[in-house]
Amino acid sequence: MTAFEPLPSVAGGPAGSWPNRxxxxxxxxxxxxxxxxxxxxxxxxxxxxxxxxxxxxxxxxxxxxxxxxxxxxxxxxxxxxxxxxxxxxxxxxxxxxxxxxxxxxxxxxxxxxxxxxxxxxxxxxxxxxxxxxxxxxxxxxxxxxxxxxxxxxxxxxxxxxxxxxxxxxxxxxxxxxxxxxxxxxxxxxxxGHFEHFAHHGLHEPLGRLAEFFIAQYAPECLDAPLPVAALLEKVVRQTAELVAQWQAVGFCHGVMNTDNMSMLGLTIDYGPFGFLDGFDPGHVCNHSDHQGRYAYARQPNVAFWNLHALAQALLPLLPGEGEGAGEPLLAALEVYRSAFPAALMRRLRAKLGLLAEREEDQALSDDLLRLLAAHRIDFTIAFRRLSAISTDPAQDGTNEALRDLFLDREAFDAWAGRYRARLAAEQSRDAERQARMRATNPAVVLRNHLAEGAIRQAQAGDFGEVTRLLKVLQRPFDEPVSAADADFPPDWAQHLEVSCSS
Structure with a gap:
């Protein structure tokens, strides 16, 4: 690369000295x-x-x-x-x-x-x-x-x-x-920062990076018998929680490479992402992902694979050698097998408005997702309409908006009967439950067609839709002023594609 002159410094600014740890x-x-x-x-x-x-x-x-x-x-x-x-x-x-x-x-x-x-x-x-x-x-x-x-x-x-x-x-x-x-x-x-130094056998800077990260972002690991193993377990738990949240809101990352995985458990590097419209567990939002590696349903397993890659990168920092040296890291990885399903089930219970934990909740939520998949029913709209469901037989008419989404009404009615029985078992109060569910199941997510509308206007020199849409997205659980923001995607949205260049 050509050397560049330093950039000019401008006075003031809204911050102070700009430290850089x-x-x-x-x-x-x-x-x-x-x-x-x-x-x-x-x-x-x-x-x-x-x-x-x-x-x-x-x-x-x-x-x-x-x-x-x-x-x-x-x-x-x-x-x-x-x-x-x-x-x-x-x-x-x-x-x-x-x-x-x-x-x-x-x-x-x-x-x-x-x-x-x-x-x-x-x-x-x-x-x-x-x-x-x-x-x-x-x-x-x-x-x-x-x-x-x-x-x-x-x-x-x-x-x-x-x-x-x-x-x-x-x-x-x-x-x-x-x-x-x-x-x-x-x-x-x-x-990927840890993978870089481990792959090249640069164990001294690898250790320096781990010490820095633990001291700055995970100080509770310092007192553990093996701070590096404690760090991995922390990252495992954070990643499990993050991916459970993705799954619960129908978010597809699109390019879950290890260099796009945050050590803080943040969603990072928004490229070919997407939110589900019609529920399809096999949906691939990245047009460049020809093998479907990062399909919606595969995200939890991909995260586990990526955590294995991180564990491999941390292995040189453990004391000892030989077959058993990595056991503390393997034990930390195993936490994911229980942490992820538990985190996802917590969120599915919240989406269903359930307060108590019962053994049948897993089957109840799984069967609803199967029904959504069988009919390719809109994920966000289905759960939002579920938030308004009434258990009062005199109010059955208020439930038709949800029921009408399903071609197989009998299958939905059978599931809805189980759901009402489950709500009755914990003496659920409609008004309280509906309020909780509306605060959990968003009315608006950033669907591709909403982003595309803002992009097309911006490319024509009008940035007003970007600002308007930002305000709507910052209050996702409120009913939007424009019903179109929360409506089914238009037919032309089926042809939108996003790729790694997006």
Missing amino acids: FAGLGGDFFTELPARGLPYPHWVATSPACAALLGWPADWANDAALQVLSGNAVWPGMRPLASVYSGHQFGVWAGQLGDGRALLLGEVDTPAGPQELQLKGAGLTPYSRMGDGRAVLRSSIREFLCSEAMHALGIPSTRALAITGSALPVRRETMETAAVVTRVAPSFIRF
Whole structure:
């Protein structure tokens, strides 16, 4: 790569000194370099909720901020850097990867703890491989909206502060325009950071990374007999909870490579993601995933596979050698086998409005999902309508909106009879249960056609729909003002495709 001049520093800024704990790990972990900014940038959208997380004032998005978040300048104290990592992509070792289009700017101290800011799409880095280091407006809008939507759903996620855009042309399948997303998270460290050093036999920096991560993000592991094994168990539990939340809301990640798995249990790297419309356990949201490795129903097992890869990377840090050396890590991995189904069942009970735990709940929820799959019934709408179901025989007419979704009415009626009996067994009160269910089963998720509508308007120069949709997605459990936001997808949405270039 060609050397670049340091970026100009602009005065002020909404934060202080921009500390960077990750940079303290040393040069084995990153390359320090300036961004390659966007020419003549403009604001596309900002997230007031994310800015509030950072403790920034309402008027933070000024001209200086536009230049900084477009990669044209820095605030004093920022040290842009790209980190190196490796990983398995579609189950195959991919070798060295790294931040090919992302730059870490530094940290903001907030009441919730330090938050890192990262630019995505700010130009070439030493880890760009054959890429151009850019992000396009289309994929940037999708990541921005989904990052904030997932947070509003209560699902751990990286956040998105802003999108800036430019007329700079970028080629993907067609010619598009460039954009930069500002992402926010306590840490962007991934499974792949550990895999990188383990694969190359670099055990000293591997140990340094583990010590750093435990000290900064998992200090409770320090007092364990084997802190590395305790760390793995923590990551196993966090990942199990995260994937259970994905499954419960019908979210498909689309590219669950080990380099896209967060050590903090966050949803990270929104590329070819999607939310289920008609319920299909075999749904593959990534048009590039020709083998269906990351299909919706396979996500829990893929997460377990990825955790095995992380355990293998941590193995050199355990004392001793030989066949039994890895037993503590295997024991930590085994936690997933019970933690994931328990986490998923908790969420399914909540979606069904059940308070008590009963043995028949598993069959009740499984049978409903089978009915949804058999009829390809809309996942989000079905559970939202279930939230209004009444157990009062005099109110049976209010249940027709749900019943009408099913072609096999008798099969649904049989299931609904079991469900009502289950509610009666715990003396469920309709009004209280319905309120709980409406706070669990969203009315609105970021369906592909909603994102596509915002993208098409933005590509025509109108960013109003991005801002409007953001406001709707930040209140997903409320009935939206526009009924179309919560309605069935239009016919043309069946032909939308997202791929790894998205």
